[in-house]
Amino acid sequence: MPNNGRSLNPQGVLIIDRQLVADNPWRHIAAEEDVPESGSISVDLTRWLAEKDQLIARQAPVGVRLNAADDLSVLQDDLNDIPMVVLDMASYVDGRCYTHAYWLRERYAYCGEIRVIGEVYRDQLNFLERVGVNQFELAADQDPQDALNGFDEFSVLYQPSADDGSNIFRRRRALD
Amino acid sequence: MYQYDQFDHTLVRERVAEFRGQVERHLNGELSAEQLMPLRLRNGLYMQRHAHMLRVAIPYGLLSSKQMHMLAHIARKYDRDYGHFTTRQNIQYNWPELKDVPDLLEDLASVEMHAIQTSGNCIRNTTADQYAGVAVDELQDPRPYCEMIRQWSTLHPEFYWLPRKFKVAVTGAKNDRAAVLFHDIGLRVLKNEQDQLGLQVLVGGGMGRTPVIGQVIREFLPREHMLSYCEAILRIYNLHGNRDNKYKARIKILVKSLGIEEFRRQVDAEWEQIKDSDLVLKDEDFEQMQSFFKGPDYVVPSTDAKNGIDRVAKWRSLDTRFAHWYDNNTVEHKVDGYRIVVVSLKEPGVPPGDATADQMDHIADLAEQYSFGELRVTHDQNIIFADVAEADLLELWKKLDAQALATPNVGTLNDMICCPGLDFCSLANAGSIPIAKQINERFDSLDELYEIGELKIKMSGCMNACGHHHAGHIGILGVDKKGVEWYQLTLGGSAEDDAAIGERLGKAIAKEEVADAIDKLVSVYLQNRDKDERFLDTFRRIGIEPYQEKVYA
Numbered sequence: 001m002p003n004n005g006r007s008l009n010p011q012g013v014l015i016i017d018r019q020l021v022a023d024n025p026w027r028h029i030a031a032e033e034d035v036p037e038s039g040s041i042s043v044d045l046t047r048w049l050a051e052k053d054q055l056i057a058r059q060a061p062v063g064v065r066l067n068a069a070d071d072l073s074v075l076q077d078d079l080n081d082i083p084m085v086v087l088d089m090a091s092y093v094d095g096r097c098y099t100h101a102y103w104l105r106e107r108y109a110y111c112g113e114i115r116v117i118g119e120v121y122r123d124q125l126n127f128l129e130r131v132g133v134n135q136f137e138l139a140a141d142q143d144p145q146d147a148l149n150g151f152d153e154f155s156v157l158y159q160p161s162a163d164d165g166s167n168i169f170r171r172r173r174a175l176d
Numbered sequence: 177m178y179q180y181d182q183f184d185h186t187l188v189r190e191r192v193a194e195f196r197g198q199v200e201r202h203l204n205g206e207l208s209a210e211q212l213m214p215l216r217l218r219n220g221l222y223m224q225r226h227a228h229m230l231r232v233a234i235p236y237g238l239l240s241s242k243q244m245h246m247l248a249h250i251a252r253k254y255d256r257d258y259g260h261f262t263t264r265q266n267i268q269y270n271w272p273e274l275k276d277v278p279d280l281l282e283d284l285a286s287v288e289m290h291a292i293q294t295s296g297n298c299i300r301n302t303t304a305d306q307y308a309g310v311a312v313d314e315l316q317d318p319r320p321y322c323e324m325i326r327q328w329s330t331l332h333p334e335f336y337w338l339p340r341k342f343k344v345a346v347t348g349a350k351n352d353r354a355a356v357l358f359h360d361i362g363l364r365v366l367k368n369e370q371d372q373l374g375l376q377v378l379v380g381g382g383m384g385r386t387p388v389i390g391q392v393i394r395e396f397l398p399r400e401h402m403l404s405y406c407e408a409i410l411r412i413y414n415l416h417g418n419r420d421n422k423y424k425a426r427i428k429i430l431v432k433s434l435g436i437e438e439f440r441r442q443v444d445a446e447w448e449q450i451k452d453s454d455l456v457l458k459d460e461d462f463e464q465m466q467s468f469f470k471g472p473d474y475v476v477p478s479t480d481a482k483n484g485i486d487r488v489a490k491w492r493s494l495d496t497r498f499a500h501w502y503d504n505n506t507v508e509h510k511v512d513g514y515r516i517v518v519v520s521l522k523e524p525g526v527p528p529g530d531a532t533a534d535q536m537d538h539i540a541d542l543a544e545q546y547s548f549g550e551l552r553v554t555h556d557q558n559i560i561f562a563d564v565a566e567a568d569l570l571e572l573w574k575k576l577d578a579q580a581l582a583t584p585n586v587g588t589l590n591d592m593i594c595c596p597g598l599d600f601c602s603l604a605n606a607g608s609i610p611i612a613k614q615i616n617e618r619f620d621s622l623d624e625l626y627e628i629g630e631l632k633i634k635m636s637g638c639m640n641a642c643g644h645h646h647a648g649h650i651g652i653l654g655v656d657k658k659g660v661e662w663y664q665l666t667l668g669g670s671a672e673d674d675a676a677i678g679e680r681l682g683k684a685i686a687k688e689e690v691a692d693a694i695d696k697l698v699s700v701y702l703q704n705r706d707k708d709e710r711f712l713d714t715f716r717r718i719g720i721e722p723y724q725e726k727v728y729a
Contacts, residue, residue, distance in 0.1 A: 068419075093214060093297070095337025099414050102334050107449060123198065123215055130333035143206065153194045156187040158327045159403075160454040161334060167403075167454045168183060168327050169461040 008088075008117065013144040015125075015136040018151050020144050024137070028065060028086060028117060042086040045070045048078070056081050063113070068096040072103055079104075084113040087133065092119035098131045105132035105162035125150040132162030177238050177550060178323050178468045180288045187330070188285045191292055195219045196278035203275065218298060218336070220291030221277055225602045230269045230277060231294040232284060236304035236322040236346075237265030237553040244540035244551060246287045251533040254280045259536070261521060261529040263593055263644055264343070265303050265553045266294060270600050292330055297338045297425075299329035299410070303345045305353045306554040309471055310562045312510050316348035316365040316373065320465035321402065324457070328403045335410045339417030340425035342410070343382075355555065355671040357381045357390045358647060360427045361406060365399070373462075374398045379409060379439070380431030385639045387646035387677045388428040391436045393443065399462065401447075404455040408447035412439070472548035472563055477513040484567025485513070491570050500584040500622060501573055506564075513566050517547070519559040519576060520583040520591070524616035527609045528594040529557030538579045546572050555671075556593055556632075558586065588625040589633055589698070590616055593644055597637030597654060598661070604637030606654025606661035611635060611690050618691035628698055631711040634669070647671035649712045650697060651678040652690065661687045667697070667723060668715045682724050696726045 008028035014021045026040045031047065035055070042063035048055060055062045063084030064075060068091075075082070085104055087097040097116065104110040115135035116128055122142055129151060138147055157165035180188070198215050201207040207215075213223075220231040232247070239247075247267055251259045254276050255269040262268055272280055284290055293300055302322040309317045325344055329335070335342070347354040348365035356362025362378035375397045381390025397405050409427075416434075418424040431439045477485060492499040507516040519539060521529055531539070539559055543551040546568050547561035554560055564572060576582040585591050592615065595601065597608030612635065619625055634648030638655075645651030651666035663685045666678030685693045700722050701711045715723070 093337055094419055095297075095335070095339075095414055096419075098334045098337065099411055102411075121211065127331075127333040127336055146201075146206075149197075153197075154187065154190050154331065156183045156190065158183075158187070158330050159332055161332075163333075165333075167457075169324065169457055169464075170454060171183070172181070172464065173458070173460060 006090075006118075010137075010140050012120070012138040012140045012142070013147075015138065015144070015147065017134055018148065020148070026063070026084070026115075028088075040084075042084065045075070049074065052078065052081075063115075065117075066097070066100055068094045068100075070100075072100050076108060079108055079110050079112070082112060084115055084135075085110070087114065087116045089116055089118035089120060092121055092124055098127065101128070101132040102162050122147040122150040126153055130157070130161045130163045130165060177240060178235070178319075178465075184288070184327075185285075188288070188290050188292070189282075191219075191290065191331075192278060192281045192285050195281060199274060199278055214296060216274075216277075217296035218293055219277075219281065220294035221272075221274070222295055223602070224270065224600055225598075226600070227271050228274055228277070229600070230272050230280065230291060231262070232267050232269070232289060232291045233294045233301045234266050234289075234553050235301060235326050236308065236319050237306055238319065239551050239553065240287075241540040241544040241549045241551070243287045243289055244536055244543065246283060246289070248533040248536035248540065250280055250283060251536065253283075257533045258530055259533075260527070260596060261531065261553050261557050261559070263529075263555050263557060263595075263642065264301060265306070265555065266301060267553070268596070270596075295341075297340050297342075298336050299332065299338075299342045299344065301343075302326050302329070303343070303354055303359075303555070305347045305349050306552055306560055307353060307507070307516060307562070308348065309469055310509050310511075310514075310516055311349050311353075312508050313350035314348055314510070315350065315367070317466065317469050318346040318348040318354070318363075318365055319469045320462060321346045321348075321363065321365060321375075321399075323465055323468070324402065324461070325406065328406070328455075332410075335414060338410070338414055339419045340422060340427075342413070342427065344406070352673050353555070355644075355647065355675075357675040358383055358387075358644075358671055359390065361409060362390050363402070366396070368396050372398060375402060377405060380428040380436070382426050382428045383641035383644055383646050384426065385423055385641070386426075386428065387641070388432065389675050389677065390428075391431065393436065393440050400457045400459075401451055402457060404451045404453060405443075405447055407450060407455060408443045411446050412442045416442075472550075474511045474514060474563070475565070477565070477567065481513065481565060481567040484565075484570075488566060488569050497577075497584070498570065498573055500626070501577075501582050502569065504584045504588065504626075505582065505586045506569065509563070511563075515564055515566055515569060517561040517564045517569070517572065518554070518586045519551075519561065519581050520586055521558050521581075522585055522591050523580045523583050524590065524620065525613060527596070527599075528592050528612055531559075535579055535581060538575075539581065542572060542575055556586075556591060558591070584622065585625060587630050589619055589628055589631040589694075590625060591632075593632070593634040593648070595636050595642035597635075601637060601642075603640055604654065605639075605656035606637050606663065606687075608635045608637040608643060608652070608654055611652060611654075611663065611687070614688075614691045615694055618695060628702070629708075629710060631698070632670075633694070644671065645669070646677045647675070648678060649710075649715070650694065655684055657684070663687065663690050665693060665697075665727075667720055668712065670712060679720055681720065682728055685727075693727050697723050700726050
């Protein structure tokens with residue numbers, strides 16, 4: 001998929017498990033780029049499916065990058081070989097990657113890293129974390145310190161997802 | 177009615193705090209107008225033609241007197257002394273200032289109300305039968321189901337950025353008054369042959385540019401699975417709904433393009449994965465929720481009350497105004513000695529659904545005095561007192577009449593549904609309020625209205641169909657032709673069990689000729705009516721041609 005000219009590696013600040021992280025060794029390799037010999041990288045789904053064996057044999061970690069329109073289910077059998085799934089939010093109003101993250105955690109019991117890149121804004125972080133994302137490459141215009149506050153806006157959750165949230169009616173049962 | 181517990185209070189307060197922060201960041205220049213937009217939408221705040229518009233959720237239309245007083249207070253403090261009740265049982269304010277909205281939301285939170293998810297591409301307020309709990313034909317009160325859906329869908333992290341808005345309605349009565357066939361998901365509470373409670377699940381209905389009648393995706397879903405099945409539907413929609421064209425993005429288009437069989441297959445495959453998850457509900461969850469809606473302690477009419485009932489009967493024979501009001505604006509109640517009272521917000525000359533702050537306060541006081549402190553907003557943009565003792569009707573009528581709230585036109589042609597139209601809405605192509613006024617003025621004789629009988633006119637100022645024109649016995653759609661307002665008429669729509677999409681009459685009508693055209697349609701009906709036939713039934717029997725001949729002669 002084309003990236004509409006935007007950079008996949010805009011050098012935004014990285015948050016991992018609610019901590020700001022200075023060092024970001026991962027590079028997201030565009031479809032037309034060559035795969036470098038070293039360094040942690042993500043590749044798009046098409047390349048992964050075509051060159052899976054070589055990529056797994058590579059000495060450094062390779063993650064797979066999904067666009068909102070990609071079919072996650074084709075990765076199902078490969079997940080043990082993938083240390084990181086990168087969800088590319090070309091547009092933050094496109095909610096498909098939320099279901100992708102949820103499925104990775106809940107349907108496929110994926111324990112690797114799930115990172116979002118692209119239009120990653122403070123006010124989405126809480127919801128993204130709830131569906132199972134744990135790494136966030138913030139969009140360049142976001143204030144990193146303030147972004148961390150975005151995780152703590154809510155102390156009450158009404159529904160289960162890929163987090164500690166549980167069915168509110170079950171919680172109420174436990175109170176009686 | 178439902179009372180918030182610590183969880184609900186905390187969540188709503190935290191939501192206000194979050195939005196306060198977002199507005200502050202915007203006013204400080206840290207959050208652009210473009211970035212704020214989807215965030216404010218999910219807090220009910222639109223940008224309209226002249227100013228911001230805030231839509232406040234009234235879950236399944238139910239309000240306490242205290243809440244109604246707060247709505248009046250908000251109209252005075254943040255708006256221009258009035259509010260507009262909508263067809264989805266909510267209220268809209270047309271003039272709040274952005275900087276004041278967090279305070280406004282905090283005032284709402286103090287009476288267990290909010291504006292969460294009343295706009296934006298997410299799951300909206302769940303609506304229900306306006307006569308829930310008191311209807312004679314009810315099997316199960318739908319409100320506990322609605323409240324459970326409200327909580328499950330509130331800030332659901334996965335379904336906050338859907339392809340398009342998503343609306344759920346629930347009915348538990350024999351006759352559908354919640355338009356379940358015109359919702360993204362419609363639920364009918366029913367029992368199967370083994371006497372188990374469950375839901376018939378409908379999917380893919382909707383109004384808008386492409387009106388579609390919903391289809392059955394599951395004939396009987398045990399109610400314990402209500403949330404998991406809704407979640408499965410939402411997940412398939414979130415992944416596969418159209419995101420390239422907002423006019424093809426509603427679930428109805430996905431269901432149509434896949435076909436109901438394939439859509440059902442995909443939903444069921446997803447549901448298989450989650451049906452035994454944490455989302456399963458237990459009977460005790462329903463019972464606990466139902467305990468909030470068990471209704472007031474009705475009183476068996478005493479001797480005094482019986483005298484009151486006799487007096488009401490006597491006045492009906494003596495005072496035709498009271499008799500008209502009784503016949504049109506009150507409805508049979510499931511409990512003997514009680515009536516449901518419809519407070520008309522359709523005073524001729526006033527925009528349908530508008531109420532002033534003073535009227536809201538009066539309505540709240542009257543509900544306190546005569547209807548156990550509760551009231552409801554209807555799909556037809558009126559207010560209901562659900563539990564009025566028959567003996568109190570005369571007294572209540574006098575008080576409503578003094579506030580211009582007893583116009584005896586409920587169910588008549590003048591009880592129109594109407595969107596705000598060009599006067600307020602930035603989407604509208606044409607005015608709807610002036611057309612309502614024109615029709616009111618043309619049909620100013622109550623005797624004539626009663627002679628015509630039940631005739632639902634529904635009007636939208638543009639094809640987004642907020643006034644549900646597709647489902648009107650007569651539908652009126654405002655269109656713009658080279659800067660001039662014209663009106664497209666449809667006939668034969670219905671939102672009830674006999675759901676139908678109105679048929680186009682013909683070319684659009686000039687603005688000043690709409691009431692004349694309605695008059696002609698009515699005359700065709702009156703000439704062809706068979707005994708007590710409704711307008712809709714005559715139309716269905718004789719077809720559209722006689723109407724076309726008359727209007728375009």
